[in-house]
Amino acid sequence: MKSNQPLWRISVVTTGEAEDAVSELLVSVAGAAAVSYFDLESQTSRVSVFLERGKFSPTTARAEVAAGLQRIHSFGLDTGAATVEIGRVKREDWAESWKRHFQPINIKVRGAVSKPAARRGAASFVRSLLVKPSWSKRRRARNQAVVILDPGLSFGTGQHPTTAFCLHEIVRLAEPGVPRSFLDIGTGSGILAIAAAKLEYAPVEAVDFDPECVRVAGANARRNRVQHRIKLARVDVASLALRPVHQFDLVCANLISTLLIAERRRIVSQLKPGGTLVLAGILAEEFSQVVRAYADFKLHLQFNLTENEWCSGAFCVV
Secondary structure, X not given: OOOOOOEEEEEEEEOOOOHHHHHHHHHHHHOOOEEEEEEOOOOEEEEEEEEOOOOOXXXXXXXXXXXXXXXXXXXXXXXXXXXXXXEEEOHHHHHHHHHHXXXXXXEEEEEOOOHHHHHXXXXXXXXXXXXXXXXXOOOOOOOOEEEEOOOOOOOOOOOOHHHHHHHHHHHHHOOOOOOOOEEEEOXXXXXXXXXXXXXXXXXXXXXXXXXXXXXXXXXXHHHOOOHHHEEEEEOOHHHOOOOOOOOEEEEEEEOOHHHHHHOHHHHHHOEEEEEEEEEEEEEHHHHHHHHHHHHOOOEEEEEEEEEOOEEEEEEEEX
């Protein structure tokens, strides 16, 4: 297919609460990766997929999406207006529209160095990360790590509150000269693993059950020139080792709450004694259930953040 031919776009306007469920629905209907944009002013999320298929039936797709939205609503999620839009867009129009929505993300955390570093005379320092799309002309600050990540056919660009929380924790726990290991469970676009590699975590590993996510994460790692520092693998969280060969100082699991609870033993097994576990992707109303489930493993909630309908937390061993 020629690169100048238009794309089919299927979009659903929904709530932040139902964003992930709608994304999964569109992926299943279209067989293509979904992208989303949350509008702070209207408090709505637009989830879209873009297709290049020559054979495409808008009528069939609309019916399948409508039926799926009804199922999501029946599960108790507020889907909001659930407006379905299907049409053709020029490739350049599609690309330019995302440029308006995705702005650079700047994360800075000031912290004290570890005791060994303090004995060497080191003072406090600023940890800093810039995540930006390739078209942004934003310049990085001095000693700031930079991740280049474009929206489109990728999963996660740092705009979602749960991803942003994970990025903040990766920045907060990074320290020059103190190597820490990192595991990303449910890597999606690979943004967390790439950020960790840029901030000198080592080793860095990332897993996802979706082979498309693994492929996209690998491409993004290569674009950021850290592919040799990240070990990517297609792994189901339900098959994580209960007695792994390697454990990690920081583990991020950005998954739905039911999966976090069901596989908590396997997730906790990946964490080093004294390490930090970040759990994200949790609806605020379900967060207390997750906290109770992980308390069984003597994991204490250090702090949490609720934004829109989402809640994320950082845990450590009591």
